[in-house]
Amino acid sequence: MARAGLALAILLSAANAAISAETSPPWAESILSGTQPVAGLSGKIDPDTLKALRDRGEHLFTGHFTTADGVGRPFATQAIVPTKRKRPPQNQFFRSAGLDANACAGCHNMPVAGGAGEFVTNVFVSEGFESADFESLDPQFSNERGTNHLFGAGLVELLAREMTRDLQAIRRSTLDSARISGETVTGKLVSKGVHFGTITAHPDGMLDLTEVDGVDADLVIRPFTQKGVMTSLRQFTVNALNHHHGIQAVERFGKRWTGEDDFDGDGVADEIADADIAALVAWQAGLQPPVRRAPEDEAWQKAAEHGNAVFDELQCSACHIRALPLSSLEFVDPGPVDMAGTLRSGEAEADAVYDLALLEWAKDLPRDEEGNWLVPLFGDLKRHVIADQEVSAFGNELLAQRFVERNVFMTTELWGLESTAPYGHRNDMTTMDEAIRAHGGAARASRDAYIAAEEADRSALIAFLRTLVIGEAE
Template identity: 55%
Template sequence: MKFPLAGALLALAIAALPADADDARPWQEQVLDGYHAFDPTAADTPKALATLIERGERLFKGKFVIEEGAGRPEATQAIIPTKRRRPAAESHQRLSGPDANSCQGCHFDPVLGAGAPFSSNAFVSEGFDAADFDTTDPQFSNERNSIALQGAGLVELLAREMTADLHRQRREALRTARRTRDPFRQALSSKGVSFGEITASPDGRIDLTKIEGIDSDLVIRPFSHKGVIVSLRQFAVNALNSHVGIEADERFGARWTGTADFDGDGREDEIGPGDISALVAFKATRPAPTRKTDLPEDWQQAAASGEALFSQIGCASCHIPALPLDSAVFEDPGPLDTAGTLRRAEVERPIRFDLAEFPWAKGLERDDRGRLLVPLFGDLKRHQISDTRNERLGNELIAQRFVDRDVFMTAELWGVGSTAPYGHRGDLTTLDEVILAHAGEATDARKAYTALQDADRQTIIAFLRSLEIAE
């Protein structure tokens, strides 16, 4: 299904006009101001882009109300449209949701778009159709702390480029195997991060048993604690349904479900692709975290020593200080968006804007090839982070999208000095505590940390505390 330019602009123009006198009242409580179709020109000029981001911020901060579709009495939080066996008894529910009135309700500390304390945790389940499973029992739901979105646009772009590298390596391995008529083993890596290896056979089969930290489709999904969300667009569509009960018609509308009111709340086509794009633009342009610049001299010296030790004891093997980005041009929808989100093939052209042009990006370093260095302190890879001797970071009982319960995405540490508490549940109060909770693949690094003198461990904390989200 295409969204012609003329039709998109007409829909936007109509949506901007008040349908009745109530729409023009400045004290109205609704967040949505009509249905916004996808508009590929929405970022073609600096003014247009600023308007798009401003609308995204208003949607992110806005407190949605029942009149515009908040709540989902006959639908679950599942990412695939799923009906409840019976309507929910209450409009809001902390366990199965909706558990918030706005995006800001889970992303506000220390600034808009960041994380939240333990009190704002969400409960993630597969979206059971019966209320009997709406429980904090870890057999049925995983409790999760909010992730900060600062720098998220750069993270998604890194994931896109790394996915393209891995897919190219897979194609080349298949071509080599066909040409030589022998199995060909191909190491998988991108931007210095290893993802194991594949073996291609001349008949087109690929042995995936030795891949590491990634799904079998070799797509890097950079968002969520488990690394299961591919894009900020998917993130927005998922979260609006799960946490607020606002359902995007690109997933829950008539095209996929056969009805414009899948959740049975009497409101059709609750949010259009134009507003999802506004949310994407707002999240993608959140400034990247930085380092504190006004530190006293003793902290500066401790942080410098701590950063060196951080690398020496092995922490930087997963928390890689910076990954190179070839292009900072962000496109929405992206190349990896799939069914359930608006896709590249469904639009005349994507919305485009260059993150490198934003003032906050000017301070990021570049390498000798001119690539932007994204200082995320991560590797966009999943790792086993707990084991039977130390299960502190593997305390979930159910898998999410087939990712083992003790496997999590490497947490990006940029901004970590501003995002306490720590861990996927947000119940580890200090950086020292979360480091000591590492196990599994991180066992050697944790042991090296514990073997340090207390003064040396404190320098690592000083370094991590210098990585901040600017307020």
């Protein structure tokens, strides 16, 4: 079946919504019919249209989905690849495999919508086998994960895209050099000051990827989730809608990929269209980045200033890099490097471009001497081994995820840290001190230095980290 372009899909979706609005009263128990999709999304989006799109996205993110919207997936699983069940589960809500939430903001709510979640909002990541017998809280079958915040997520995705482009350009140039020279050539994989190992090319075009570090062999930076396995906000949104709500995106579960318009067999066809996925992406991408807030207490201010220096002395900034440079704030949707099942650039008649520079918070982003925006994420968008035999708290999962080893996790971005307690990938550490002491593997030296430091230095570091907050939403 031929793929309709994004712009056409948005216009059709708007038309369908208008028809639905004529037959549905304003008190209808349906979020998707609550406001109309925004039409005409192609090319660079003007400020008024971007605001309308983000308003629609916020409406969908904070509202409670119902069966009228398509909640439930009796004959489909939570798997990211459309997977049929042998039989429907007895209970619609199933804590270990979804449905496990009524609204996106049901979990992403600290300190405001789009934020993190407490231990009670933990989710259970599993493969989504066709048999519910494997859907269990047992760590043999699922990994328990805390809810990450989404503030600054658009900037994170833009950084990941630029870093992917850099790494793949190095791969191309290394291959070209080997072919032209007739000799084996090794290229260093470095982007924005972050080292991802090396790649070796032979004259016959063969590649040695054994020294690639912290990124998949395709050199695509996947910045989302604790394991770094989600490429984009769009992929994350499509996955989460199906997993947590049983709301299935047409772009993955529709006729193009499954041959059906009601793959999950709940009686609701084409549950959420490309246009509404675009609205959810635009709202998340435009969430303001967390900030550093100066404490009112003078003693705290002084301690935080000292802790700022301790952060570097203990080499925390080796992985939790204070800021990464970003050359453009233009967020293109759909994105360029998603895999099949998520709408990609080139599959739409015209991509939409959301200029994040139009948002109020963008004026506060610092810039370097070359004109790049500096994104203060305190991270490196790289995976690291984070546990060892002696310090193993962060290596407690039994299942690998997307070929990422059990003791390997993405560096947590520290911006917003004070606003997102508890800590750790399972939300099971109540203090920052506990989380620091749990660092093993590649972070072991910094952890040991922290423990060996004077109490005043450790206290000052915590004072500094507690200034990293999520501000009020726009």
